[in-house]
Amino acid sequence: GLPVEIDAHHVTFMDSSGVAFLARLASRSPHRVRVLRAPPTVRFLLEVTRIGELLEIVDVDPGFDLESPAPR
Numbered sequence: 001g002l003p004v005e006i007d008a009h010h011v012t013f014m015d016s017s018g019v020a021f022l023a024r025l026a027s028r029s030p031h032r033v034r035v036l037r038a039p040p041t042v043r044f045l046l047e048v049t050r051i052g053e054l055l056e057i058v059d060v061d062p063g064f065d066l067e068s069p070a071p072r
Helices: 016-028 040-048
Strands: 005-007 034-036 056-058
Touching: 016 040
Parallel strands: 005 034, 034 056
Antiparallel strands: none
C-alpha cells in the first residue's frame, strides 16, 4: 500500500517485459507509480507505448542525493 518510486537513471535497455512490468505495477498500485530520472530512451518508449500516461515521470530524485557525501 506504500507509494512506489523507481529510479531509472541507470537503465540502458528496456523491452516489452519492462513495459509490461511498469503497466502491471501502475494498474495494481493504489498510488501513482513514480519513475525518477528516466533517460531519454526510456522516456521515448513510455511515450510511444502510452504507458507513461499511467506513471508520474519525474526528472529529478526528490529524495536525498546518493552521489553527495553524507552529512557529518
